[in-house]
Amino acid sequence: MSKISRLAIANRGEVAVRIIKACEELGIETVLLHSEADINSRAYRMANHKICIGPAATAQSYLNIEANVQGALAMGAQAVHPGFGFLSENADFAQACHDAGLIFVGPSPESIRTLGDKVSCKNLAKKAGLPLVPGYEGEDQSVQRLLSEVEKIGLPVIVKAAAGGGGRGMKLIKSMNEAAELIESAQREAKSAFGSEKVFLEKYLDRAKHIEFQIFGDSSGQVVHLFDRECSVQRRHQKIIEEATSPSLNDELRRQMGEVAVTLGTLGQYKGAGTVEFLLQDGKFYLLEVNTRLQVEHPVTEEVLGVDLVKMQILTAMNQFIFSPTDIRIPRGHSIECRIYAENSYMNGVPSTGLLGTVMWPEGPRRRYEYGFEKGDVITSHYDPMIAKAIVWDESRPRAIEKMIRVLKDAVVFGVHTNIPYLIAILSHPEFINGTMTTRFIENNFSEGLKSNHSEEQRKKYSQEVYKRSVAIGDMNSDQSIIQSVSQQNPWAIQWRGI
Amino acid sequence: MGDTMERHLVMKQIQVKLQNGEHVSALVEKVGTQFWIKAGDQTWAYDIADLSSDGQRRKKSQTATPDMIIAPMPGKITKVFVKDGDLVTKGQALLVMEAMKMEYTLKSDFETKVEKVNIKANDQVTVGALLVKLQKENTELK
Numbered sequence: 310m311s312k313i314s315r316l317a318i319a320n321r322g323e324v325a326v327r328i329i330k331a332c333e334e335l336g337i338e339t340v341l342l343h344s345e346a347d348i349n350s351r352a353y354r355m356a357n358h359k360i361c362i363g364p365a366a367t368a369q370s371y372l373n374i375e376a377n378v379q380g381a382l383a384m385g386a387q388a389v390h391p392g393f394g395f396l397s398e399n400a401d402f403a404q405a406c407h408d409a410g411l412i413f414v415g416p417s418p419e420s421i422r423t424l425g426d427k428v429s430c431k432n433l434a435k436k437a438g439l440p441l442v443p444g445y446e447g448e449d450q451s452v453q454r455l456l457s458e459v460e461k462i463g464l465p466v467i468v469k470a471a472a473g474g475g476g477r478g479m480k481l482i483k484s485m486n487e488a489a490e491l492i493e494s495a496q497r498e499a500k501s502a503f504g505s506e507k508v509f510l511e512k513y514l515d516r517a518k519h520i521e522f523q524i525f526g527d528s529s530g531q532v533v534h535l536f537d538r539e540c541s542v543q544r545r546h547q548k549i550i551e552e553a554t555s556p557s558l559n560d561e562l563r564r565q566m567g568e569v570a571v572t573l574g575t576l577g578q579y580k581g582a583g584t585v586e587f588l589l590q591d592g593k594f595y596l597l598e599v600n601t602r603l604q605v606e607h608p609v610t611e612e613v614l615g616v617d618l619v620k621m622q623i624l625t626a627m628n629q630f631i632f633s634p635t636d637i638r639i640p641r642g643h644s645i646e647c648r649i650y651a652e653n654s655y656m657n658g659v660p661s662t663g664l665l666g667t668v669m670w671p672e673g674p675r676r677r678y679e680y681g682f683e684k685g686d687v688i689t690s691h692y693d694p695m696i697a698k699a700i701v702w703d704e705s706r707p708r709a710i711e712k713m714i715r716v717l718k719d720a721v722v723f724g725v726h727t728n729i730p731y732l733i734a735i736l737s738h739p740e741f742i743n744g745t746m747t748t749r750f751i752e753n754n755f756s757e758g759l760k761s762n763h764s765e766e767q768r769k770k771y772s773q774e775v776y777k778r779s780v781a782i783g784d785m786n787s788d789q790s791i792i793q794s795v796s797q798q799n800p801w802a803i804q805w806r807g808i
Numbered sequence: 809m810g811d812t813m814e815r816h817l818v819m820k821q822i823q824v825k826l827q828n829g830e831h832v833s834a835l836v837e838k839v840g841t842q843f844w845i846k847a848g849d850q851t852w853a854y855d856i857a858d859l860s861s862d863g864q865r866r867k868k869s870q871t872a873t874p875d876m877i878i879a880p881m882p883g884k885i886t887k888v889f890v891k892d893g894d895l896v897t898k899g900q901a902l903l904v905m906e907a908m909k910m911e912y913t914l915k916s917d918f919e920t921k922v923e924k925v926n927i928k929a930n931d932q933v934t935v936g937a938l939l940v941k942l943q944k945e946n947t948e949l950k
Contacts, residue, residue, distance in 0.1 A: 477910065494904065497886060498911055545910070659880045660908045662935075666839035667819040690882045694908045718849035723819070724839040726853075733849070768852065769859075771826065776843050776859040778824045779836050 311412060311627055313388045317342055317381035318356070319402075320392030321371065322681035323697060324603070325352035328390050331619035340384040342377050344370035349686045358384050365691040371395040372504055374402045378409045388412035388626060390619075394693070397602040398425045398472070399504075414626045416526070416580045416601050424577035425601035427471050428509060433576060434596050439569050442588060442595045444511035446471070455492050455510065460485070462512050467546075468492055470499030471507040478502055479546040481513060514595070516747045517588040519543065520555050522570035523610045524583045525621065528628045532574040534567045534585075535610055535618075536640050542735060544658070544751045549728070550735060551606035552645045553613045556706055556744030557589060566594055573599060581622050582607070588748075605648070605698070608677060612644035612702040643706040645713050647732045649680075649697040649722070651688045654731040657758035660694045663687065666723030668697075675702040676716055688725050696725070706744065710736055731759055874917040877940035879933045883907030888929055890940070894922045902940050905933070916942060 316332055317340040318325050325341060329352060332339045341356035346365035353359055362380040363370030370376065372395055381389050389406050391397035391414070400421040406413040415421070424430050428446040435441060444466075445458035459466045459482055468491060470478030478499030480491040492508065500506040523535040539555035540548040558566070570585035577599070584604050586597040607618050624630035652658045665686050670678040680697035682688060688696060699716055703709040714736050717729050738754060740746045819837040826832060834847040842853045887904040890896060896916045904913050923941040927933060 490901065494887075494911055494913075498906075501906065656880070660910075662882060664840050666837045666844055667835075690907045692908065721819075721835060721846055722851065723837045723844040723846070723853075724842075727851075729851070730849075763850070769854065771832070771847075772843070772845055772852075772854050773859050774826060775822060775824050775832075775834050775836060775845055776854075776856070779820060779822055779843075782820075782822070 311387075313337055313412060313623065313627055315340060315358075315384070315386045316388045316390055316414070316623070317377075317384060317386035317411075318352070318390050318392065319371070319377045319381075319396055320390070320394070321347050321350065321352060321692065322695070323679045324392040324394075324605075324681075325350075326355060326681050327619055327679055328392060329355045331617065331623060335620060335623060337623070340381065340386045342380045344691075346689055346691050351681050351683055351686070360384050365689070367395070367691070368501075368504070374399070374405050377402070378405050378411065381406075381411055382409055386411065388414055388623075390414040390623070391602065393600075393602050393605055398600065400425065412626050414581065414622050416583065417578070420577050420579055421601045424573065424579065424583070424599040427469070427598050430573075430577075430599050431596075434573060437572060437576060439573065440593070440595050442511050442514065442597065444509060446509040450496075450507055452489055452492055455508070456485075456488055458510055459488055459492075462510060465513040465515065467511045467513045468495045468508050469511065470495065470503055470505070471509050472503040472505040473499055477547075478508065481546075514588050514590045515749060517590040517595075518555070518557050518746075519548075519586065519597075519748050520557065520566070520589050520594070521584050521586040521604075522567055523604075523607070523618075524570050524574040524579060524585055525618070525632075526574060526579040526581060526583070526625070527631045528580075528625050529631045530578065530580070531632055532571055532579050533632055533638075534570045534574075535614055535616065535638060537563060537566065538604075538606055538609055540606060541746045541748050542741065542750055543748050544755075548606065548648065549650075549751070550645065550647050550732065550741075551609055552643065552706070552709075553609035554640050554643070562589075562592070562594065569594075569596065581625050582618050590747075605695075606646050608679065608698065608700045609644040609646050612675070612677070612700060613640040613642060614638055615641075642702055642704050643709040644700060644702045645709045646698055646700045647713060647717065647736075648695050648728075649699060649720075649732075650694045650728045651696045651725040652694055652728050653726040654728050654759045655761050658728065658731070660690065661688070661726040662690050664724050665696075667721055668723070669721040670697070670699065671716055671719035673712075673716070676712070677701070684724075696722075696727070707742070710742065731755070734759060873944075875920070875923075875942040875944045876938055877902055877914050877916075877942065879905065879935055879937040879939055880912070880914075881907045882935050883912075883933060885927050885929055885931045885933060885939070886911065888925060888927065890922045890925060892922055892925055896920060896922060896942070903927070905939075914939065920944075 315338040318328050319342050329339045338357040341359040342362045360380045362376040396402040400418040403413040404418040466482045468480050478495050480495045482488045482491050495508050496506040518541045522537050526532040537555045538553045540551040542550040582603050584600040587594045651661045677700040701712045703712050717733050823833050837844045843856050844853045883905045886906050898918050900916050901913045921943045927939050
């Protein structure tokens with residue numbers, strides 16, 4: 310039994326906060342391994358200890374194996390939690406932690422190499438006779454060879470970072486004219502985001518649903534699945550809305566896919582939390598890849614099953630977590646997660662950076678918010694634009710959708726623009742409500758972005774009046790009772806309703 | 809942090825009687841040089857300079873036209889495909905920039921000639937920077 314009394318977090322933002330909370334509950338001290346740019350963040354304020362491991366650029370900080378290991382050692386941590394993204398799926402990092410005598414909270418380096426490397430995972434699955442999407446995953450990475458393989462597979466083809474995940478280093482090739490440019494772009498993104506420019510090709514299924522299974526390997530080596538999530542709502546291959554469980558699976562499909570997920574996890578001797586991703590088209594499913602880490606969307610699984618995956622990860626790393634054979638896991642109700650991105654919904658999703666003003670997440674039963682930044686923090690262009698996640702649970706899918714829409718309408722985010730209007734439009738779309746959306750849902754329905762239905766002229770006039778009023782009252786320190794200052798602590802703040 | 813916090817006014821709930829007699833309610837806050845408003849489920853912001861009664865518009869906000877390829881966000885230029893004097897077709901990629909770990913390809917909206925390329929690969933650019941100037945749409949190419 311290995312005791313962890315101090316754990317280092319090799320990550321930032323909301324996932325760092327999530328890990329800190331799990332550690333606080335387990336009585337474990339935390340060390341935040343942060344970049345120079347992340348001093349104004351919630352995780353920095355919450356962690357017991359912190360150490361700067363490098364400048365803002367990820368290659369020199371969050372992707373720097375040596376700096377992370379040295380930081381953890383210097384601060385006396387016994388373990389490292391990699392979160393998701395950055396080094397979380399990097400076998401060399403897991404190995405470096407082991408070599409330095411640190412517990413890596415995640416699967417073994419061998420498991421990461423076998424399952425996390427998309428090429429090796431496909432080979433393993435092929436041998437085991439599991440269903441795969443046709444593609445090319447060869448060693449020859451010359452653009453010329455990749456182009457000829459694209460032709461062989463037949464358009465449309467998707468090019469992906471072999472070491473990747475999360476949509477980065479991923480491009481869709483629809484015509485041979487743009488193929489070379491897209492392959493090179495994917496290689497550059499892969500290099501910048503994951504440190505390796507290796508890519509592979511896959512036939513693009515054009516009306517598929519993205520369905521994934523949460524797997525978990527306990528301390529005894531037993532691998533189980535914790536049911537499914539659907540993440541078909543994606544833009545530029547990045548998930549936006551996720552839910553558990555999938556509205557698209559019947560019991561038989563769920564059983565079959567769950568079995569494949571567990572088989573693969575068992576073959577890879579998986580330990581801790583992982584995700585087996587599938588595409589589902591015309592009632593047939595294909596294995597996509599395995600993410601050997603915690604997922605961004607893990608909360609929806611936690612909500613329908615009543616589990617805490619991060620605590621389970623840490624306990625497993627301490628050899629203290631074993632599934633009880635009498636435990637019956639049945640998902641209950643429905644949970645939805647929306648990723649809140651700092652971007653302008655009305656300008657085709659252009660990132661929005663800057664100083665955060667007031668941020669208020671409306672409280673209520675079974676509403677959960679995971680966020681890494683608060684008023685006074687700065688959203689920079691160095692990192693991912695996700696500033697928060699909103700998660701709701703309700704008895705049924707329609708109820709959960711209604712609740713999420715209400716939550717998003719009531720949320721206040723000042724200082725940066727967000728995708729909240731975009732999310733509301735998606736949640737209100739008949740195809741989403743029916744649960745029939747595919748991974749092309751956004752492309753088919755929202756390719757033009759959102760158009761504001763307010764006349765710019767009217768809005769500006771209105772804004773000028775509001776501003777005039779606000780300044781008059783603020784500057785003259787007026788005692789007019791119609792004005793009330795609203796602070797984040799004020800319970801009446803969320804009582805406010807619109808025009 | 810104290811320094812940044814001073815750049816805020818406290819968020820207020822405000823009620824305004826508009827000229828048309830309508831009473832409206834909004835949450836407002838000054839953040840940096842911007843004035844943020846949330847009314848109903850809509851949130852938006854204006855530069856304070858654009859709202860102040862002096863009517864003094866700052867020259868900064870020149871309106872972009874399709875012949876001006878402007879940086880839509882701060883970031884790094886990763887690739888430049890064109891040089892001064894090149895002819896480009898509608899939809900042709902002009903350059904690639906990276907921000908927030910994503911790549912964005914900026915393209916020409918119409919067939920024209922490149923007038924001036926102001927950047928090179930690896931340049932850091934600020935939002936609103938004029939990256940490439942194209943010849944205006946109706947300019948004869950022949």
